[in-house]
Amino acid sequence: MKLLEDRIRKEGIVLPHNVLKVDSFLNHQVDPELMFEVGKEFAKQFADKPVTKILTVESSGIAPAVMTGLAMHVPVVFARKHKSLTLTDDLYTADVFSYTKQTTNKISIAKRFIKPDDSVLIIDDFLANGQAVEGLLTIIDDANIKVQGIGIVIEKTFQKGRALITKRKIPLVALAQIASLENGQVQFVKSV
Ligand code: 5GP
Numbered sequence: 001m002k003l004l005e006d007r008i009r010k011e012g013i014v015l016p017h018n019v020l021k022v023d024s025f026l027n028h029q030v031d032p033e034l035m036f037e038v039g040k041e042f043a044k045q046f047a048d049k050p051v052t053k054i055l056t057v058e059s060s061g062i063a064p065a066v067m068t069g070l071a072m073h074v075p076v077v078f079a080r081k082h083k084s085l086t087l088t089d090d091l092y093t094a095d096v097f098s099y100t101k102q103t104t105n106k107i108s109i110a111k112r113f114i115k116p117d118d119s120v121l122i123i124d125d126f127l128a129n130g131q132a133v134e135g136l137l138t139i140i141d142d143a144n145i146k147v148q149g150i151g152i153v154i155e156k157t158f159q160k161g162r163a164l165i166t167k168r169k170i171p172l173v174a175l176a177q178i179a180s181l182e183n184g185q186v187q188f189v190k191s192v
Helices: 002-011 032-045 062-072 131-143 161-167
Strands: 013-015 019-021 053-057 076-082 091-097 104-110 119-127 146-156 172-180
Touching (some): 032 172, 053 062, 062 076, 076 131, 104 131, 119 131, 146 161, 161 172
Parallel strands (some): 053 076
């Protein structure tokens, strides 16, 4: 998605440990117009899928997920992050190791928001090693619901997230694919 790549080129800052900072339009300040375009693009790419709900993880997945929900006319549920949980009866939970924070969080979704007849689309801001997506897939498996696809705003193709998803034969769409962040330079795989 050219609009997105242009913004990454213009405003993305490469941090140590292969982290791309895009907090001027996605991870802190949010550009609603760009996110709306992102949402419409995901809606277009997954138009043939019978999606009843969008799932994401707080907080950076919420903006693109809500815009996708708006474009697809379905509700959005975001998994909440907690350091530890005691009362979990009404919750689906999974452990997620955060690549950027180097800590493990539990994520949870209330059982009342996902039902067996749901068919969901996962949306997230970044795909790195796939831990966030893996956590959502654990919840999806526990809830015994179908996953129609995964939409990622920015994929770092040099990390192992994609392999994990394609192994499970889940359709994956990434709107910007970064091949390398070496020497502080953003190299895209190709323009999409
Ligand atoms: P994964 O679970 O795929 O290893 O990492 C995905 C999560 O880590 C994303 O939801 C995002 O919050 C964070 N993340 C991973 N890599 C980056 C990055 O390069 N930049 C930013 N801003 N967040 C990242």
